[in-house]
Structure formats: structure tokens, C-alpha cells
Amino acid sequence: MPPLSAMDLLTLWDSGAGLDSMGRALAVLSACCHDPSERLAALGIGERDARLLDVYENLFGPKLEAFAECPGCGERLEYELSVLECKASRPAADQDSGSLEFSVRGVALRLRHLNSLDLSAASACSDPARARRLLAERSVVGASRDGIAVDPADLPDEAVAEISAHLAQSDPRAESMVDLQCPACGKMMQQLLAIEDFLWSKLSALCKRLLFEVDALARAYGWSEAEILSMSAARRGKYLELALS
Known part of the structure; x- marks a missing residue:
């Protein structure tokens, strides 16, 4: 450098x-x-x-x-x-894509790690709960139930909490x-x-x-x-x- x-x-x-x-x-x-x-x-x-x-x-x-x-x-x-x-x-983020794939309440989810654009978008939210949901929704690259696509905006609060936990676990360097x-x-x-x-x-x-x-x-x-x-x-x-x- x-x-x-x-x-x-x-x-x-x-x-x-x-x-x-x-x-x-x-x-x-x-x-x-x-x-x-x-x-x-x-x-x-x-x-x-x-x-x-x-x-x-x-x-x-x-x-x-x-x-x-x-x-x-x-x-x-x-x-x-x-x-x-x-x-x-x-420690570095887990690059195993399987670590970002899981199911909650019958919905199969596939996520990506959060980036700066996601945090910038969430910073505009006045409500912390809304910011948390927005980050969860933006991290979803695939969601389906029985092979039918599910809109991330329709995910229940339980799924949002699971997504937040998986994101934190898979990229521990994101918060110190x-x-x-x-x-x-x-x-x-x-x-x-x-x-x-x-x-x-x-x-x-x-x-x-x-x-x-x-x-x-x-x-x-x-x-x-x-x-x-x-x-x-x-x-x-x-x-x-x-x-x-």
C-alpha cells in the first residue's frame, strides 16, 4: 500500500x-x-x-x-x-456458501454478507427495528417455500431474527x-x-x-x-x- x-x-x-x-x-x-x-x-x-x-x-x-x-x-x-x-x-468471514443457507418456518433462505451500501441504506431508518429488518431483507438473495419464491418483505419477524444471527456468525469481523x-x-x-x-x-x-x-x-x-x-x-x-x- x-x-x-x-x-x-x-x-x-x-x-x-x-x-x-x-x-x-x-x-x-x-x-x-x-x-x-x-x-x-x-x-x-x-x-x-x-x-x-x-x-x-x-x-x-x-x-x-x-x-x-x-x-x-x-x-x-x-x-x-x-x-x-x-x-x-x-476472524475472516466464512466463505462457505452453505453457512448462509438455512430454513426457518418452512422458508428456504440464501443470504449474502452485508456491505457498505446496505449499512448506508439502514442508517436512513429512524426506527432500529425497521433498520434491522431492512438489512435482513437486503441480505436475502433467494427465499422460497415448497419451490415457490417468497418476497423478503413478507418474511416473519422470527426469520428476520434468524437472518441477523446467521449474518453475525458468518462474518465476525463485521462488528468489534x-x-x-x-x-x-x-x-x-x-x-x-x-x-x-x-x-x-x-x-x-x-x-x-x-x-x-x-x-x-x-x-x-x-x-x-x-x-x-x-x-x-x-x-x-x-x-x-x-x-x-
Whole structure:
């Protein structure tokens, strides 16, 4: 994965500013992996997130520094994870198509793994139950009873619950939960690690820092943005020390 230049990072940040979380994740992958967003959008969520972890490691190193707020006492919890541990705790999706074929209440179902387009569609639902059903319906590529096709929209709630369980089991990388304990009150909790949002937050902080450096050095030396960003990070840092001293 070739590294992105400082100018590339700012261009990526600009292009993703008006996108939702799913759109930003695809924009980052497209810029870093040089694949079109349309193809990346079809990746299963587990595979997409594994690639985002690779991007994070390439840009920011092997450690993820995060924080959470205790729901019991409001204490701010800071914690650190390694990219390697995250990958090891999220085994690859089961590619055996049989794992996505089963029957419930006489309906034979065949599913596919959820992708970014599915999550984006579900995010527009105001009701969590409706979002869950929408995801289940979109994952169905075949449904029949006694050889007669069944519309996924007509599936009973029991089938929706079974579909959700099968999808989670077949693609464990699609959701990563971190177990935490509050040092202040002792409450145990689980924190969802949404790598797409975590990565974008780190990227935004880096780009804001780059803009600060450009502004400071342009004021001090009259250099253009392109001239400043073409420097190595180490050289920009040395000039910044001089400009601010």
C-alpha cells in the first residue's frame, strides 16, 4: 500500500467532508488501495473493515488510542489496542456458501454478507427495528417455500431474527466490541470499535495539523501550500519550530 502524500491526505479529507460514514470509509479505501468505490462498496463489512485497519496501520502505526465514557458515572476511559490484536480477534468471514443457507418456518433462505451500501441504506431508518429488518431483507438473495419464491418483505419477524444471527456468525469481523471496566466505579461495559469513524477522526486531526503548518509557514516565509506540503514532515517540523520561536 503506497503511502499518501500530505497533499493527497488533504484532498481526501476535502472530498470526504460532505459524505456519510460509509461514504468516507469507501473514499479512504479508494484513495489508499486505488480501487474504485463502486467495487469496494460490494465488499462484505468484515473485509472492508480489515482493509481499513491496514490503512490505519499504514498511516498511524500499530497502536489505536481511543476513549470511552462510562455510562455509570461519566468517567472518561482511555484505552489502547493494537492493530494486530484487532485483526486476530476478528476472524475472516466464512466463505462457505452453505453457512448462509438455512430454513426457518418452512422458508428456504440464501443470504449474502452485508456491505457498505446496505449499512448506508439502514442508517436512513429512524426506527432500529425497521433498520434491522431492512438489512435482513437486503441480505436475502433467494427465499422460497415448497419451490415457490417468497418476497423478503413478507418474511416473519422470527426469520428476520434468524437472518441477523446467521449474518453475525458468518462474518465476525463485521462488528468489534471492546470489553472495558471503569476504574472509578468498577462498571463493566462494551464499546463498539467503529474503525471507519475512528480512522476518519484521526485523519481529520492530522489534516487540521497540516493546515496549521501551512498557515504558519506561509505567513512566516511566503511559501505556497504546494511548496510546504511537498516537504517531508520532519523538515516542515523544523521550519515550524523556527517560525514559532
